[in-house]
Amino acid sequence: MYGHMPLPEFLVLLKLAGDAELLHPGLARMLGATAVIGRPEALDRLRAQETPAAIGRIRFHLGRCARRLDLPSLRWLVAGEQGPSSLALFALLTGIRPPQYRGTALDLPHDAKGFRCCRLLIEQAPALRRPLRLLAARMHEPEVARWAAVAEAWSDLCAQMDHELPDWRAEAREAPVLRSMLVCFRELDPACFVHSSRIAA
Known part of the structure; x- marks a missing residue:
């Protein structure tokens, strides 16, 4: 229609x-x-x-x-399952803002449904795995600190999702522990990361 x-x-x-x-x-x-x-x-x-x-x-x-995107990344951009969080992550990892995205870098996943879309993005566009690892090292940058923390904990988040939702690819249901973990990232104060990195330096 x-x-x-x-x-x-x-x-x-x-x-x-x-x-x-x-x-x-x-x-x-x-x-x-x-x-x-x-x-x-x-x-x-x-x-x-x-x-x-x-x-x-x-x-x-x-x-x-x-030209900066490979075919799987382009395919996800037009046909992948998307939400505000996965679109924000795509923009952070590629430096390219999807035309359909109207959000900001604050659009972190807050539940299993949101994280599922993010995980499908990385699974369906493998070229973004390296940028995800690089993002994990950017916790000293206030504007991306929360996302960097998510990237750093990616393996733990995936493991918890696998435990609570073994069939997560088929559908996203409630995952209380995963949700609690994700809420923690949304409540982090980016200034704390910057302060810690300066002390370490």
Whole structure:
């Protein structure tokens, strides 16, 4: 579905959809559509079919910056599961702000759903693993200190997620301990890292 649709009409459309049909925001984003609704298998086929064209569009949109991204990173940018945290992480690791991202570096993951998107990013775009390790060494920079702490604890966060949610790739449910760990990073005072690094120096 393309173009503006009044909310009442949109709600009627959702009611007409079958129980097996899903609303897919990610695919709508890829296609530049208002909404995409369909059966999971049909949506998967449509995503696979449209991904090459979407990669071409994002390359054109990014211009020269696109040359800094490998194909898996571009594929994630157009077809990956995304949220504010994973988009913020992508921007930090690549230096390229995704066109669809409207947030800030403060968009840290605060629950399993947010961290799942971040983890899928690193898994689906392996070239970003090295920048993630480099990010972990930047805790002396106030603007990225919280993210650097997350990067430094990445292995521990992944291990906890594996323990609480062995099937995390399929879906994100509540993970109380992981959530508590992530909340700690959001509450960190970046000034403490800067002060500590100066003392160490």
